[in-house]
Amino acid sequence: MIDTQLAALLSSGSFIIIGLYAAVFIDNIIKKIIGLSFIEEGANMFLIALAYRTDGVVPIFLPGMTPEWFASNSAYPLPHALVLTSIVIGASTLAVMLAIAMVLYRKHGSLSASVILGDKHE
Amino acid sequence: MIEYVVMIVGVLGSILALVQRDLLKAAILTGITGGCIAFLFQILLAPDVALTQAIVGAAIVPVFLAITIHKTKRVGEDD
Amino acid sequence: MNDLIPLMVIVPIIAAILLNLFIKYNTTIKILSFLVAIVLPIIPILSNYGLHYFGGHAPLMDNGTLLNSLPSYISDGPLSTFHIGITYSFESLQKILIFFLFVVGFLCIFTTIGERKRTPGSYMFLMLMGLAAVTAMLLSDDIFHMYIFFEIAVVAQVGIILASTDNQRYEIAMKYMILGSIGGPILLTGIGFLLGLVGSVNITDIVYVVRNGLVNANSPVFLFSFGLIFFGWLYSVGLPPFHTIKSAVYSKAVPSGSALLQALSVVIFISLGIAIFRIYSSVPFIGVFIIFFSLCGMILSLTMAIMENDFKRMIGFLAVGELGYIGLGFGLGTKLSLTAALFQGLNEMIITATLFIGFGVVLYMTKTSDITKLGGLIEKNPKIAIIVLLGGFAMAGVPPLNGFQSKLMLVQSALSDNFPELAVIMILISIVTFMTFIKAFHSVYLKPKPKNLVIENSDVPRSSVLVMVVLIAICIVLGVVPTLVTDGFSGFVGGLI
Numbered sequence: 001m002i003d004t005q006l007a008a009l010l011s012s013g014s015f016i017i018i019g020l021y022a023a024v025f026i027d028n029i030i031k032k033i034i035g036l037s038f039i040e041e042g043a044n045m046f047l048i049a050l051a052y053r054t055d056g057v058v059p060i061f062l063p064g065m066t067p068e069w070f071a072s073n074s075a076y077p078l079p080h081a082l083v084l085t086s087i088v089i090g091a092s093t094l095a096v097m098l099a100i101a102m103v104l105y106r107k108h109g110s111l112s113a114s115v116i117l118g119d120k121h122e
Numbered sequence: 123m124i125e126y127v128v129m130i131v132g133v134l135g136s137i138l139a140l141v142q143r144d145l146l147k148a149a150i151l152t153g154i155t156g157g158c159i160a161f162l163f164q165i166l167l168a169p170d171v172a173l174t175q176a177i178v179g180a181a182i183v184p185v186f187l188a189i190t191i192h193k194t195k196r197v198g199e200d201d
Numbered sequence: 202m203n204d205l206i207p208l209m210v211i212v213p214i215i216a217a218i219l220l221n222l223f224i225k226y227n228t229t230i231k232i233l234s235f236l237v238a239i240v241l242p243i244i245p246i247l248s249n250y251g252l253h254y255f256g257g258h259a260p261l262m263d264n265g266t267l268l269n270s271l272p273s274y275i276s277d278g279p280l281s282t283f284h285i286g287i288t289y290s291f292e293s294l295q296k297i298l299i300f301f302l303f304v305v306g307f308l309c310i311f312t313t314i315g316e317r318k319r320t321p322g323s324y325m326f327l328m329l330m331g332l333a334a335v336t337a338m339l340l341s342d343d344i345f346h347m348y349i350f351f352e353i354a355v356v357a358q359v360g361i362i363l364a365s366t367d368n369q370r371y372e373i374a375m376k377y378m379i380l381g382s383i384g385g386p387i388l389l390t391g392i393g394f395l396l397g398l399v400g401s402v403n404i405t406d407i408v409y410v411v412r413n414g415l416v417n418a419n420s421p422v423f424l425f426s427f428g429l430i431f432f433g434w435l436y437s438v439g440l441p442p443f444h445t446i447k448s449a450v451y452s453k454a455v456p457s458g459s460a461l462l463q464a465l466s467v468v469i470f471i472s473l474g475i476a477i478f479r480i481y482s483s484v485p486f487i488g489v490f491i492i493f494f495s496l497c498g499m500i501l502s503l504t505m506a507i508m509e510n511d512f513k514r515m516i517g518f519l520a521v522g523e524l525g526y527i528g529l530g531f532g533l534g535t536k537l538s539l540t541a542a543l544f545q546g547l548n549e550m551i552i553t554a555t556l557f558i559g560f561g562v563v564l565y566m567t568k569t570s571d572i573t574k575l576g577g578l579i580e581k582n583p584k585i586a587i588i589v590l591l592g593g594f595a596m597a598g599v600p601p602l603n604g605f606q607s608k609l610m611l612v613q614s615a616l617s618d619n620f621p622e623l624a625v626i627m628i629l630i631s632i633v634t635f636m637t638f639i640k641a642f643h644s645v646y647l648k649p650k651p652k653n654l655v656i657e658n659s660d661v662p663r664s665s666v667l668v669m670v671v672l673i674a675i676c677i678v679l680g681v682v683p684t685l686v687t688d689g690f691s692g693f694v695g696g697l698i
Binding site for chain 2: 004005007008011014015018019022026028030031033034035037038041044045048049051052053056057058059074075080083084087088090091094095098101102105111
C-alpha cells in the first residue's frame with residue numbers, strides 16, 4: 001500500500017494531466033473551461049499534499065501542546081495559506097471565462113472552440 | 123483506507139465529467155470532484171482550506187457552470 | 202518614510218474600488234481618476250529606500266527578545282534569517298520603474314478622459330487594478346505574492362481588451378484567458394516545487410538557501426521547477442510560443458489601453474525575470490535558454506510585422522519584438538547587460554506608448570487601421586506626424602533618443618562578453634524594425650491620399666497631442682542624460698550579482 005502523501009501527489013498529477021488534455025484537445029468551450037478548473041485544483045492539491053505529514057496533526061496550536069511537540073508533529077501551514085488565496089483566484093478567473101463564453105455563444109450560436117475561436121481573425 | 127476511495131472517485135469523476143454529452147451532468151460531476159478534493163484536504167490536515175474548497179469547488183463552480191449552460195445550450199456537440 | 206511603500210499598491214486599489222461605486226456619476230469619475238493618477242507618481246518619489254514587512258513580521262534576526270526565547274536549533278540556524286511575512290523591497294530600480302509606470306498610467310488615463318465624453322468607470326477600474334497589480338509584483342520579495350498579482354494583472358488585462366470596440370475582442374480575450382489558465386497553475390506548480398525544496402516562498406530566503414548549498418542546486422526537482430516557472434514567464438511576457446496572442450491582445454485594445462498593456466507586460470517581464478535570474482543563476486545554460494527564446498521572439502514577431510497590412514497589429518508585433526531585447530540583456534547576465542536590459546525596458550514602455558497613442562489618433566480620425574486604405578494624413582496634422590516619426594526613431598535607436606542609448610549599451614555588453622554575433626543580430630533587427638516602421642509611416646502619412654478615404658473626426662483631442670509631446674520629451678531627456686536612470690539601475694544590478 002502506498003502512503004497517503006504519495007497517493008495524493010499522484011492524484012493531483014492526474015488531475016493536472018486530465019485538465020491539460022481537456023484544455024488542449026476537447027472542442028467544447030465549456031468542457032475546456034471545466035478542464036482548466038481541474039488544472040487549477042490539481043495544482044492546489046499538489047501544494048496541500050506537500051504540506052502533509054504522516055501521522056501528523058492539524059496545524060492549530062491547542063492548549064496542552066508544547067511548542068517542540070507541535071513543531072515536530074504538525075503539518076506545514078504556509079501552503080494552506082497560499083492555497084486559500086489560490087482557490088479564490090481560480091474561481092474568479094473561471095467566472096470571467098464563463099462570462100466571455102456566454103457572450104461568444106450569443107455572437108456565434110455555438111459552443112465549439114473551432115467555430116468560436118477559429119482562424120477568422122488571423 | 124477511505125482516502126484512496128475518495129481519490130479514485132475524484133479522478134473518475136473528473137474523467138466522467140469530460141466525456142458527458144449532457145453539459146449539465148458534466149457540471150454536476152465537476153461538483154462531485156470538487157467535493158472529493160475538499161474531503162481530501164480534510165484528510166491531508168488542512169481543514170481550513172477544506173472549508174473554502176467545499177464552498178467553492180462543490181457549490182460555486184458547479185452553479186456558475188449551470189448558469190452558463192442554462193444561458194447557452196445544454197447538449198454539447200460531438201467531441 | 203518606509204510607510205509609504207505599501208501605499209503604492211493600496212492607493213490604486215482603493216481608488217479602483219471607489220470608482221466602481223461611483224460608476225454612474227461621470228464627473229466624479231473624471232475628477233477622482235484624474236486626482237489619483239496625478240498623486241500616484243508622487244508616492245515613489247517621496248518614499249525612501251528600504252524594506253517593508255507586512256504586519257511587522259521582521260526576520261527573527263532583527264527581533265532580539267523573540268530570538269533569545271527560541272531553542273538554539275532555530276536561533277543559530279538559517280531559519281533565523283528567514284522572512285516570516287510578506288516583504289516589499291523598495292530600491293533604486295523600483296523607484297525609477299514605478300515612477301515611470303505611474304507616469305505612463307497617468308498619461309493613459311488622461312488620454313481616455315480627453316477622448317471620450319463619458320468616461321467609463323469600469324475601464325478606469327481595470328487600468329488602476331492593472332497598475333496596482335504590476336506595482337505589487339515589482340515591489341514584492343515573495344514569489345507566491347507575485348503569482349497572485351500576476352493572475353490579477355491577467356484578469357485586468359483581459360478587461361482592458363474587452364473595453365474596446367473591436368469585433369474580435371471577445372475571441373482574443375478568451376484565448377488569452379485559456380492560455381493564462383494553463384500558464385498560471387503551471388507557474389504555481391513550479392512555485393510549489395520550490396516551496397517543497399526550501400520551505401519558504403521568499404526570494405531572498407531561496408537565494409540564501411541555494412547559495413549556501415543547503416539544497417542541491419543540481420537536483421532534478423530544482424531544475425524541474427525552473428522549467429515550470431520559465432514556462433509561466435514565457436506566457437506572461439509574450440515570448441514564443443505566445444508572441445502571436447500577445448500582439449493580438451495589443452491590437453484589439455483601444456490605443457491608450459494598448460499603451461498601458463505594454464507597460465504592464467514590461468514590468469511583469471522585469472519583475473519575474475529578476476526573480477528567475479536571482480533564484481536560478483546557478484542553473485547551467487540559463488542564459489542560453491533566455492537568449493534563444495528572446496531571439497526567436499524578436500525574429501518571429503518581426504517577420505510577422507513585415508507581412509501585416511493592419512498598422513495596429515504591426516505595432517503590436519513590433520512591441521512584442523522589442524521585448525526580446527530585454528530578454529537578451531537578462532540572458533547575457535553581466536552587470537552592463539542587465540543595466541542595459543532594465544533601461545531598455547523603461548524605454549520601451551515610453552516609446553511604445555507614444556506609438557500606440559500616435560497611431561490611435563489616426564484610428565480616431567479615419568476609423569480604419571488598414572494601411573492600404575490610408576494615406577496623405579501629413580497634410581491634416583503634420584505635428585502628430587513628426588511626433589510619431591520621432592517615436593519610430595527612438596524605437597529603432599537613432600541618436601540622441603533614448604532607444605539609442607539602451608541599444609548601444611546592449612551591443613557593447615554583447616561585444617565585451619564575446620558574443621559579436623549577438624551584437625550583429627541586434628543591429629540587424631533594429632534596422633528591420635525601422636524599415637517596418639517606415640513602411641507603416643509612409644503608407645499612413647506620406648503616400649498620396651486615396652480618393653475614397655473619409656476623415657470622420659478631423660479635430661484631434663488636445664489631450665492626446667499633449668500626452669504625446671510629454672512622452673517624446675521624456676524620450677529626449679532620457680536620450681541626452683541617460684545617467685539619470687542608468688546610475689540607479691546599475692546600483693541595483695550591482696547588489697544583484
